[in-house]
Amino acid sequence: MADRLTGGDSSLLRRINAAVTLRALRAGHSVTLTQLVGETGLSRPTVEGVIEGLVESGLVAEVDQPRDDGHPGNGRRGRPARWFRFRAEAGHILGIEIGVHDVRVILADLTGQVVGSHVRPVDEALAAEGRLAAARTAVAEALRRTGVPRDSLWAVGVGTPGIVDRAGTVRLGTAMPGWTGLDLGARLRRSFRCPVLIENDANLAAIAEHWQGAAIGADDVVFVMAGLSPGAGSLINGKLHRGYGGAAGEIGALHLLGREVTPERLLSTTGKPLNPLDEAAVARVLRLAREGDEVAQVAMDRFLTRLVQGVAALVLAIDPQLVVIGGWAAGLDGVLEPLRERLARFTLRAPEVAPAALGSEVVAMGALRVALDHVEDQLFAVDPPARG
Structure with a gap:
């Protein structure tokens, strides 16, 4: 470029x-x-x-x-x-989320203006090959609907759960079958003639909320992807903090410190580990808690305590201006105020706490922003082009 x-x-x-x-x-x-x-x-x-x-x-x-x-x-x-x-239409960029339950694609022009999108549901038990095929199909459908030729793509950003290294290999990804060890970057680059940039989903969510969501104007931000295994993405001085190996913010691994805080036990209402541990089972516990079930309320309190402990660890380490709550917790009634109150007790300086603003598109929007950053780096570069 x-x-x-x-x-x-x-x-x-x-x-x-x-x-x-x-x-x-x-x-x-x-x-x-x-x-x-x-x-x-x-x-x-x-x-x-x-x-x-x-x-x-x-x-x-x-x-x-x-x-x-x-x-x-x-x-x-x-x-x-x-x-x-x-001519913003001179080229296009893609943001892709490859998630547990769906593949989401957002297409934009060279200014980041969205021109089309497509969502393709997938089964959570789908093998890696099938999930990759679903991603390719979703991209093809988004391009077809907008009439944008594939050779018009200048960069593609991709978000996925798990620990992702800079080359695009998923070093650890337990949320989806066959994901650990997958060289996602190499597999997807076969489908495009432009750069493909792979990043962790929570990291991309932090970038997206800083770009167009709840964290506009805040350069020190923690985004919490609250779910079965919560993760977080952090911006320090407006820049993503990945850590040396891409594992920064993996607060879901705190359960390794003690078996009593595994998600299966935290959300159990029977005294036995929750089995199967899936979103439907967790949603049931949270619904019962909202309806006043005392046992479920205790389980939800344990879930919230564990979440606060993970977030508090990041807050103490980073001292962010803002914590943005996404994932399931963003839609849970009465979660934000307890989070604020507990963080005030467990940290030296309580940050602002806000719900995510971008909803289900947050990861794909973050992937789009990463692709746009790459394009802008090329457009406004003044260094001589690299020689092969």
């Missing part, structure tokens, strides 16, 4: 000028050459030369600017102004 910026010219100065001009164009609507000169601080001949290259690359288009009365022209005598716009 660097060559799309420079027209193949490897001049550092030209790349810098192109990046500055493209940023100004991408920030708003159609602008004139004169406006670009003012916004970039570059000379008019420089801007004209850069614009010519960007038009040839397909990233910028010259457009007619109507007068206030709706007729062509600018209403002035003399040489008419030339207007240009960034």
Whole structure:
């Protein structure tokens, strides 16, 4: 993509000028050459030369600017102004969530504006091969519905449960059959001719809420994906904290410290471990608690205590401004206030606590943001293109 910026010219100065001009164009609507000169601080001949290259690359288009009365022209005598716009439709990005119960795909243009989406339900017991096939089918359907050709994709972000290393291998993934050890990056890159970026689902949820959700404007954030095995994603100074091996935030592993706090025992209403341990069984316990069942309320209290302990550990380590609660807990009546109260008791400085705002799309939206970040890094890069 660097060559799309420079027209193949490897001049550092030209790349810098192109990046500055493209940023100004991408920030708003159609602008004139004169406006670009003012916004970039570059000379008019420089801007004209850069614009010519960007038009040839397909990233910028010259457009007619109507007068206030709706007729062509600018209403002035003399040489008419030339207007240009960034062609957001010149390429597209994908955000994909491969989850336990469904595969979700969101398609957007080069500004991150969503142009289409598709959700494909899958069985939680589906093997890895079947789940990968479902992901490919969901992508194909999203592209078909929007009329976007596959070769228009510039980057793909993918979210999945589990510990994921930087290369895209799932080092540990117990939520889905056959997921531990799966080289998800390599498997999915066979289906695309663009970069494919793999990340943990809670990490992506934190990124998404910071981008368009409850954490806008907060740079130190913990997102908690509350479920059978809660996980968390953390932003420090606005940047994702993955940890050395990608395992940061795996608070669900706290049960390894003692068998008495396993999910099977926490949510049991019979004195025996919950079996089977699945979402339907847990939903039943939580429903009974809401209806006033005392035994279920005790189980729910244990669940909440365990969640608070995990979140408190992160809060003490990171001291975030905000904790965003997603997953099941985001929809549980009366959970946020007990969380706030207990965190105030168990931490040195209680953070704000808020429910997630993006709902079921949060992971796919985070994957979309990661893909967009990759594209922007390429579009605005000023380093020389790597040589093979």
